[in-house]
Amino acid sequence: MQYPALIMDKAKIKHNTKVLSELANNHGIKVAGVTKVLSALPDLAEAMLEGGAYALADSRIENLIKLKAFNVPKLLLRIPMLTQAADVVQYADISLNSEIEVIKALNEAAKAKNKVHQIILMVDLGDLREGVWYEKTLVYTDEIIKLDNIRLLGLGTNLTCYGGVIPSTENLSTLVAIAEEIEGKYGIKLEVISGGNSSSVHLLLKNQMPKRVNQIRLGEAIVLGTESAYGERIEGTYNDAFSFVAEIVELKEKPSMPIGEIGMDAFGGKPVFQDNGIIKRAIVAAGRQDVKHDGLIPRDKGINILGASSDHMILDVTNAEKEYKVGDTIEFNVNYGALLASATSEYVNKLVK
Numbered sequence: 400m401q402y403p404a405l406i407m408d409k410a411k412i413k414h415n416t417k418v419l420s421e422l423a424n425n426h427g428i429k430v431a432g433v434t435k436v437l438s439a440l441p442d443l444a445e446a447m448l449e450g451g452a453y454a455l456a457d458s459r460i461e462n463l464i465k466l467k468a469f470n471v472p473k474l475l476l477r478i479p480m481l482t483q484a485a486d487v488v489q490y491a492d493i494s495l496n497s498e499i500e501v502i503k504a505l506n507e508a509a510k511a512k513n514k515v516h517q518i519i520l521m522v523d524l525g526d527l528r529e530g531v532w533y534e535k536t537l538v539y540t541d542e543i544i545k546l547d548n549i550r551l552l553g554l555g556t557n558l559t560c561y562g563g564v565i566p567s568t569e570n571l572s573t574l575v576a577i578a579e580e581i582e583g584k585y586g587i588k589l590e591v592i593s594g595g596n597s598s599s600v601h602l603l604l605k606n607q608m609p610k611r612v613n614q615i616r617l618g619e620a621i622v623l624g625t626e627s628a629y630g631e632r633i634e635g636t637y638n639d640a641f642s643f644v645a646e647i648v649e650l651k652e653k654p655s656m657p658i659g660e661i662g663m664d665a666f667g668g669k670p671v672f673q674d675n676g677i678i679k680r681a682i683v684a685a686g687r688q689d690v691k692h693d694g695l696i697p698r699d700k701g702i703n704i705l706g707a708s709s710d711h712m713i714l715d716v717t718n719a720e721k722e723y724k725v726g727d728t729i730e731f732n733v734n735y736g737a738l739l740a741s742a743t744s745e746y747v748n749k750l751v752k
């Protein structure tokens with residue numbers, strides 16, 4: 400076994416997806432499983448599909464290419480780069496868009512491949528990340544509707560990603576109203592109204608999702624069992640589908656306060672220390688090049704994370720529930736940031752059980 404390791408429990412991911420897709424399906428909503436946090440690990444995609452996701456979604460074309468073998472619709476989540484238009488049309492069935500130049504380039508690329516590319520036009524309802532400003536949506540659709548190799552599949556929005564705006568019945572009803580205005584103006588039917596990410600789960604739980612929203616794009620809720628509007632646990636899901644595991648390389652009793660003048664730490668911060676006298680300190684062989692240490696939660700409740708440099712993480716194990724020795728491993732739950740960092744680090748051994 401090689402450490403540090405990130406271990407995914409596939410059955411738990413499948414279970415979480417099932418709980419969420421049943422909840423969504425009960426509201427007439429389909430779940431697109433978002434794989435980006437694990438760089439589109441195929442086992443994650445498979446667990447999501449087995450759990451009831453109807454499509455796979457990722458922010459990067461490189462990741463969608465990894466998912467080529469799965470015969471389900473694939474969505475490109477990040478607004479495409481103009482320079483990637485040909486690949487987008489090749490590897491994504493649907494892309495989320497907000498720029499008319501890019502949509503025109505997709506149209507040209509699709510024409511060259513004799514394809515029709517489907518787009519979801521992203522509408523900014525106030526979170527100030529991607530999307531056309533909601534009041535100007537029809538300025539865009541007037542152009543889109545003229546393109547022969549683009550099909551306007553529907554509208555979408557993304558909230559609680561930059562501005563922290565929480566999805567509500569009101570803001571999502573605005574999205575539905577704009578969709579209906581478009582349908583009336585051009586005499587078309589919009590097939591998809593994509594109502595956001597894991598921060599929209601609370602609306603499903605409270606039965607407050609506007610009718611006509613029929614797609615939700617879920618990453619965090621599936622992998623961590625938390626909704627992201629209020630950070631609450633989703634009942635009936637696992638929050639420990641992932642374990643970060645690191646090996647103890649030094650274990651000694653030392654003071655809790657450094658000796659000497661305190662300068663900057665390796666990352667330019669000024670460290671602060673609390674004097675707890677002599678403590679039992681463990682160093683595990685994992686650092687900031689492997690994980691975001693402040694997003695780890697030790698499973699042994701008696702352990703405190705004191706800090707980390709590039710390759711070392713220092714733990715206070717004085718009150719640990721277990722008696723550790725050098726060579727033992729310590730397990731952690733992860734938050735989203737820690738999961739993203741450890742899944743992306745080439746030094747972390749990714750395992751599926």
Ligand SMILES: *Cc1c(COP(=O)(O)O)cnc(C)c1O
Pocket residue numbers: 433435458476477495557595596597598616617618619620627
């Ligand atoms: C990452 C992302 C998602 C999924 O977000 P979660 O909070 O992980 O559910 C959905 N939509 C877009 C556009 C994204 O970039």
